[in-house]
Amino acid sequence: MSGFIEGVNRDQTTLFPERLEDWVGEDNPVRVVDLFVDELDLSALGFHRHAAARTGRPGYHPAVLLKLFIYGYLNRIPSSRRLEREAGRNVEAMWLTGRLVPDHKTIADFRGENGPAIRRTCAEFVELCRRIGVLKGDCLAVDGSKFKAVNNRDRNFTKAKIASRLAHLEQEVGRYLEEAERADRQETGEARTEKIAHLTSRYHRVRLEMDRMVTLRRELATTPDGQISLTDPDARAMATRAQHSGHVGYNVQSVVDAETHLIVVHEVTNQGHDRDQLASMAGAAKTALRRDDLHILVDKGYFSDGEILACHEQGITATVPRPDTSGSRVHGRYVKADFAYDPDKDIYRCPAGEVLSYRSTVEQQGLQMRRYWTTACPGCPLRNRCTTNTLRRISRWECEHLVEAADARRRDASAPMRIRRSTVEHPFGTIKAWMGHTHFLTRRLANVRTEMALNVLAYNIKRMVSLIGIRGRMAAIPG
Known part of the structure; x- marks a missing residue:
């Protein structure tokens, strides 16, 4: 034994x-x-x-x-x-x-x-979950995450990267010329010939690289977003949360059900930010769930006046934190939040107690902005803490009550922002763990969308199995 x-x-x-x-x-x-x-x-x-x-x-x-x-x-x-x-x-x-x-x-x-058909298959599984009553969509969360593309960072170029690369190459050219001149003075015989030949070869390689950079710079002038990716032309350089880091890839958007953690809809874009994604993603989720109303949670990266209005027009309630973009607070000055608005009287009251009345309406970036101010600013004892101009003017969008309501909902006792984090970040973490420390296998936006649809379909199937079991899932599929 x-x-x-x-x-x-x-x-x-x-x-x-x-x-x-x-x-x-x-x-x-x-x-x-x-x-x-x-x-x-x-x-x-x-x-x-x-x-x-x-x-x-x-x-x-x-x-x-x-x-x-x-x-x-x-x-x-x-x-x-x-x-x-x-x-x-x-x-x-x-x-x-x-x-x-x-x-x-x-x-x-x-x-x-069969990319479009595979993506429709992913949506068909979500529809099946909705039909059998597992997916209700009472509360949804939206988020985006950056996924690496096949394209390496060294093969993605912007105007600044090309300028930096050209400056570095010009320094190399100058160094090779100096070394060649020094070898010509100090070396003799065969050693001199070999060194000059070696430096000449390296010099020509650098000149070819400089010509390539000039060509890329010329092509860059015709691109709408100022980027060129050589391996995957649709991939774009995107910043991540880590300071001074990022990668070339895609921005994957997903809408996740807060109760089941199923991915309702998703999309792959090559935009590096989320500001323009809220209304389209929320609208797609509303259509997929066939609901008359919808409550959706997002982080401050999605904040946009126009997107909040678009959600409201579609019957979608969005909870969106309002970011503080003003630098005044850093310098010890009052910000707009310190001015109290009275909707009944349509006035603002400043920290000094003065009334800022409506004066005019102007258009800013396509939005109608109402302007408020008071003539009491020059003699105000708090003026230095309020503004560096003669008068402090406050602008208010005509639909700003929607923005204020969206921001106020995040302070609800149900802690919606905590629900959002525990909901939408879970599927991204799972899918990235499946993929490992790697990138999409395919190139071009259409193919990457297909690849992501297969990942989402697999995730939803596995998630549904964990919710109701294999036998329950088999019984739920009509046959």
Whole structure:
């Protein structure tokens, strides 16, 4: 006796089950994937069914490849080459595909050619969750997160980066010329020839790089956002929360249900900020949930007067903190929040007790702004703490009551901002943990959107399974 658990002798005859069905338990998640895809109308969703060539073999049914991809993202296997290997050796994948083993190019082409249909499949699962009553959407949270693209930071250029690079290259050119001149004076014979040849070669390489930078600078002048990415043209440099850091990637927006943590809708953009995303994301969530009203929580990065108004017009209640963008408080001066507004009298009252009356209306950035001031400022003892100008003028947007209400809701006893953090940041953390310390596998915005849709679909399936179990999920899918 060796004292250890011993395995079976490799030469011993083993009677494996004759059916793949016997290898897949009733509570295996692949059964959910299989039933969900079988119940989809793939043609209506827009999946392409390739006809066989005149002399070629028939193509794979879209359901087979879709099942394989969903299985892959559920199990952190997004690579088409790895999926090809799993299809030939993994019992669950064999059961799911009927022991078909598509090659990696066929698998990758399916993802690239059926992007819109895959994204609609992700939305179809959300609709299924809504129909069976699991997803109600009483309170939602919105947030964005930056995901890395294939593009490295060194292959993303802005005007400032090109100018810095050119300045560095010009210094190198000057240094090589000085070294060549010094070698010409001090070296002799073969050593001098080799050194001059080496410096000349490096000089020409630097000149070629300078020419490339000049060409990029010329191309940069025609780009609308002042950036060029060479590996993935749609990727953009984006700042992150860490100071003086960032990466080239995409901004992924998601709307998450506060009760179930299911992702209701999502979108991938290459905008580095969230200011213009609130109304569109909230509107998409309202449509997906088929609700007449909606309450949505966001952080101050989404604050925008126009977006809050757009939400109000759609019947959406947005809770948005108002950021303090004024630098006056830092310098010890009063800010707008220190002036109390009286809606009944349409006046502001300043910290000194003076009344600021309505004087005129002006247009600023497309918004109608009402202006208030008082003529008592020159003789006010608090004037130095209030303004550096002769008069302190207060501007008020005609729909500012919506902004004030959106900001006031965050102070509610239910602590909505804490709900937002614990709701919307959970799915992002989970998906990034699945992806690991890496980037999107595909390039271009359309393909990245497809890749993200598969991640979201896998997350929602796994989340739903954890909420109601495999058997409950199977029973909920109409069949």
